[in-house]
Amino acid sequence: MKANPSRIILLHGLIVASALIFGCGSASNNSSQMNQGTPSPGSNVQAISVNGGPAHNFVDGAFTTVTVCVPGSATNCQTISGILVDTGSFGLRILSSALSISLPAQNNSGGNPIAECAAFADGVTWGAVEMADVKISGETASSIPIQVIGSPSLPNIPSSCTAQGVPMDDLSSLAANGLLGVGASIADQEIYYACPAGGCAETTESVAEQVQNPVASFAKDNNGVIVELPAVTSAQTSINGSLIFGIGTQSNNGLGGVKVFGTNQNGDFRTTYMTTQYVSFLDSGSNGIYFLDAATTGLPRCSGTASFLYCPTSTQTIMVTNNAEPGTNGASAPVSFMIGNGLTLIGSGGNAAINDLGGPAPMPGGIFDFGLPFFFGRNVYTAIVGRSTPAGTGPYLAY
Amino acid sequence: MTSVRDDQTKMQGTLRTTNHDSYDIHEIQASNGVVVREYVSQSGKVFGVGWQGRSQPDLRQVLGSYFDLYVQAVQAQRAQRHGHGPLLIEQSGFVVQMGGHMGSLVGRAYIPQNFPAGVRLEEIR
Numbered sequence: 390m391k392a393n394p395s396r397i398i399l400l401h402g403l404i405v406a407s408a409l410i411f412g413c414g415s416a417s418n419n420s421s422q423m424n425q426g427t428p429s430p431g432s433n434v435q436a437i438s439v440n441g442g443p444a445h446n447f448v449d450g451a452f453t454t455v456t457v458c459v460p461g462s463a464t465n466c467q468t469i470s471g472i473l474v475d476t477g478s479f480g481l482r483i484l485s486s487a488l489s490i491s492l493p494a495q496n497n498s499g500g501n502p503i504a505e506c507a508a509f510a511d512g513v514t515w516g517a518v519e520m521a522d523v524k525i526s527g528e529t530a531s532s533i534p535i536q537v538i539g540s541p542s543l544p545n546i547p548s549s550c551t552a553q554g555v556p557m558d559d560l561s562s563l564a565a566n567g568l569l570g571v572g573a574s575i576a577d578q579e580i581y582y583a584c585p586a587g588g589c590a591e592t593t594e595s596v597a598e599q600v601q602n603p604v605a606s607f608a609k610d611n612n613g614v615i616v617e618l619p620a621v622t623s624a625q626t627s628i629n630g631s632l633i634f635g636i637g638t639q640s641n642n643g644l645g646g647v648k649v650f651g652t653n654q655n656g657d658f659r660t661t662y663m664t665t666q667y668v669s670f671l672d673s674g675s676n677g678i679y680f681l682d683a684a685t686t687g688l689p690r691c692s693g694t695a696s697f698l699y700c701p702t703s704t705q706t707i708m709v710t711n712n713a714e715p716g717t718n719g720a721s722a723p724v725s726f727m728i729g730n731g732l733t734l735i736g737s738g739g740n741a742a743i744n745d746l747g748g749p750a751p752m753p754g755g756i757f758d759f760g761l762p763f764f765f766g767r768n769v770y771t772a773i774v775g776r777s778t779p780a781g782t783g784p785y786l787a788y
Numbered sequence: 789m790t791s792v793r794d795d796q797t798k799m800q801g802t803l804r805t806t807n808h809d810s811y812d813i814h815e816i817q818a819s820n821g822v823v824v825r826e827y828v829s830q831s832g833k834v835f836g837v838g839w840q841g842r843s844q845p846d847l848r849q850v851l852g853s854y855f856d857l858y859v860q861a862v863q864a865q866r867a868q869r870h871g872h873g874p875l876l877i878e879q880s881g882f883v884v885q886m887g888g889h890m891g892s893l894v895g896r897a898y899i900p901q902n903f904p905a906g907v908r909l910e911e912i913r
Contacts, residue, residue: 446870447870447871448870448871449870449871450871450872477889477890478889478890478891479890479891507890508842508843508844508890508893509872509889509890510872510873510874510875510886510887510888510889510893510895511862511866511872511873511874511875511886512862512866512875548848549846551848552844552846552847552848552849553843553844553845553846553847554844554847554862554886555859555862555863561866562863562866564866564870564871564872570890572889572890572891574891577890577891578842578891579842579843579890580843654891655889655890655891655892656889656892657892668892668894670888670889670892672889674872674889675871675872675873675874675889676869676870676871676872676873677871677873679873679874679887694864694865694868695868696876696878697865697868697869697873697874697876735870748873748874748876749874749876750874750887751876751885752874752885752886752887752888752894752895752896753838753840753894753895753896753912753913754894754913756874756887756888756894758873758874758887758888758889760873
């Protein structure tokens with residue numbers, strides 16, 4: 390499958406000339422691969438765990454805990470565990486079934502509640518937009534819009550939303566109590582609805598009214614995040630790591646020797662396989678490394694209901710080169726990852742952290758979706774659009 | 789082509805039609821930046837849709853009577869997947885491939901038996 394340049398131009402038509410002033414980027418790829426150990430605790434460090442999550446069946450997902458409060462209240466709060474850390478989305482979403490306190494609705498000027506249909510690759514989330522103070526580690530995002538998925542106040546999903554995908558509205562379908570979207574974007578720019586009693590109709594919301602990336606709303610340490618996870622050589626039932634807020638804002642979140650890659654506004658960059666360049670992204674919310682197709686990679690797909698995974702007879706090492714988005718900082722560096730037999734890896738059961746799980750992504754043009762296995766043994770930085778850091782203004786990623 | 793015009797209206801988009809030997813491509817550039825391409829055979833059947841942008845196309849319209857089977861297949865795949873990733877649905881009557889992440893989605897859906905003679909899968913994009 391060859392990349393068609395005209396497609397790439399369309400997909401990335403929103404590239405904004407950014408004032409990237411990259412001060413580093415000279416580090417070799419290998420120097421940044423090993424986790425340097427447990428970071429010093431601080432108000433900007435949140436524990437995360439790859440442990441199967443609240444449904445006890447998630448492979449390669451990093452979970453954490455968030456506290457939500459009625460805006461301004463110190464007591465009307467709830468701490469919710471089992472929230473998936475997702476660098477591929479933007480904003481906090483919580484299953485209504487996991488939320489026991491009542492948060493105020495976001496209403497439009499006519500007094501009608503606002504709801505949202507958020508589109509993911511494998512489904513949609515529908516639910517009310519509500520206001521909350523979001524507290525994670527020592528950080529607070531005050532009175533920001535979040536999505537309450539499957540909120541009983543707005544049970545009827547518009548057909549225009551279900552037409553885009555199958556709802557993920559309970560623990561079984563979401564496999565988490567919520568999503569903590571900490572990718573490059575400040576707001577989610579999804580599809581919003583105003584919902585008078587007669588039914589919901591599409592509406593527009595300003596960027597500030599949309600569901601917000603909580604990190605961008607923190608009073609400090611608000612220019613990005615670092616996901617730190619230890620290396621996984623053999624599959625594990627559980628591993629622990631950290632989600633660190635801020636880049637270069639504290640003694641524990643400097644850039645060190647990491648390599649910085651400029652991205653587009655959504656966090657996308659490019660990956661070269663053989664001689665062809667493809668669109669790629671680092672997505673902690675994807676549970677494997679998904680890329681290209683069997684015909685291009687020579688990796689056979691698994692049989693039957695696991696055909697979304699690759700099933701080589703022996704573990705394969707895949708060599709690629711990651712490249713900054715064109716027009717940014719020009720960074721480029723080779724990197725490799727492993728792909729094992731998906732049926733064997735998942736079939737044995739019980740392991741939540743597997744470093745060589747992956748499958749095809751045969752979408753038009755071909756993509757590289759670097760999911761959580763890519764984060765093992767690395768400190769992965771995501772810098773937020775328009776926010777300044779010691780390595781220049783976001784968006785960029787670094788590892 | 790009423791349905792195509794409906795899509796165009798719904799997406800407040802601009803419609804461009806290009807003619808190929810055995811099919812037409814209706815490309816709708818929606819106001820929110822999503823590009824949807826509908827592949828329509830000379831008998832008027834939509835046999836494929838490709839898209840890229842912030843949201844997904846109307847799969848209910850594309851898949852027609854297969855839509856309920858699509859929903860069942862997605863739910864079955866979720867039970868097998870142990871997490872989230874690209875969606876790859878291949879049933880006897882239709883194929884849906886959806887990937888990317890929030891804000892940057894790419895995919896296609898097609899009905900192989902409705903492909904006009906000589907059309908290759910790579911053309912659906």
